Amino acid sequence: MLNNEKGFTLIEMMIVMLVISILLIITIPNVAKHNTNINNKGCEAYVKMVQAQVQAYEMDKNKVPTLQDLITEEYIKNDAKGCPNGKTVSIDSSGNVTAVVTP
Incomplete structure (x- = not known):
């Protein structure tokens, strides 16, 4: 008498892993770009917020x-270090706010 067990074969599991790997290879660069x-x-939103302040x-x-005046007078929080990027x-x-790269 043969047992009629249902389940996945090794080949089926390998095909599923291959499909998942391909999907990951496609999506990871897109997520990094986004x-x-x-x-x-x-950063643009933060600059606009500081400009309003x-x-x-x-x-x-x-x-x-100055930026320190805004922090001292509590117009912006002290822990606001800058842009996320x-x-x-x-x-x-003249009071214009810009985001600059720090060396």
């Missing part, structure tokens, strides 16, 4: 702030 894009969008500071104090925020003498 991660960079997300970090750049986050610079304008609020100018209206309150009638002078252009590694750039830091700088404020020029």
Whole structure:
């Protein structure tokens, strides 16, 4: 009497692993590309937020702030280190905010 056990054969399991591996090879580079894009969008949003706080500071104090002035007066949080993509925020003498790469 033969046992009629149902299950996957070794070949079927290897084919499934091959398909999963191909899907991973295709999706991982796309995820990495989108991660960079997300970090750049986050940096743009952070720069706009700091620019809005610079304008609020100018209206309150009638002078252009430095980044340290914004932190001291609690217009932005002290733990806000910069952009998610590694750039830091700088404020020029006319109050324009830009993200720059730090060496």
